[in-house]
Amino acid sequence: MKPIIVMVLGVLLCACAPRGVDHGWKFAEEVPVPLYQETEVTVAVVPDPVMEYAGMCEQLRTASREQGVEDLLHKYVTQATLLRPSEGNRSDGGLKGDHETEAVVSSREPRCDPWLDSVTGMVLQRTGFFSTLVPERRLGGVIDALQEDQTMGGMLSRAYVSLWGPAQGQEPIPVLIVQRSSGLEQGMAQVIGAGLITQITDTTSQMRILESTREIFPGDLFFQLQVRAEVLPMEGDLLPLGLETEE
Secondary structure, three states: OOHHHHHHHHHHHHOOOOOOOOOOOOOOOOOOOOEEEEEEEEEEOOOOOOOHHHHHHHHHHHHHHHHHHHHHHHHHHHOOOOEEEEEOOOOOOOOOOHHHHHHHOOOOOOOOOEEEEOOOOOEEEEEEEEEEEEHHHEEEEEEEHHHHOHHHOOOOEEEEEEEOOOOOOOOOOOEEEEEOOOOOOOOEEEEEEEEEEEEOOOOOOOOEEEEEOOOOOOOOOOEEEEEEEEEEEOOOOOHHHEEEEEO
């Protein structure tokens, strides 16, 4: 009787224990298939009377990127994007092709092109954002643990994560969180959340989860989103404030 009681207790303890990190993910051998999204945003700032041109441009760039990146991430999440994580067999990470220009991660910020609305006094700028999601191992990573000893997370949770390759761009780095499901074809995964890697260290980096459609657990994977920005012409009765001086 005693062995049976011990066995039952063991089963109950396993069922109640937090889900651990899953190291059994199998990556496909074929070339990864890039997935693309794009959006455009128009942001406005109230110029300070003593604000210099460079300071105004920095405000416009920061506000545009925050909104543009969140819009792109939201599109992947709401569409419950399906992908097949791959080991990656090409040095370009599957970025070449018809969308080559959209896939390149810009090494510099887009130029500044502010326009003044003389009625409201607001300064506006319109920017297009082009993203590429490549589900390749070197562009991915794993959620090691959730902060505050949580066993599952969601919107606004924070997590400790590990990157398996170099960071794509400057912090904060946009990422898409994926999970496997018993209802999917073998090797497939589904985007179930998005986040920003806000701090990278040699050991454990930190992520802030922006949104999720399911509970997020230690062991879930993520892939970095590569983003390029391009300033677009403004429309309407606005006054151009001049082009930024090229370096």
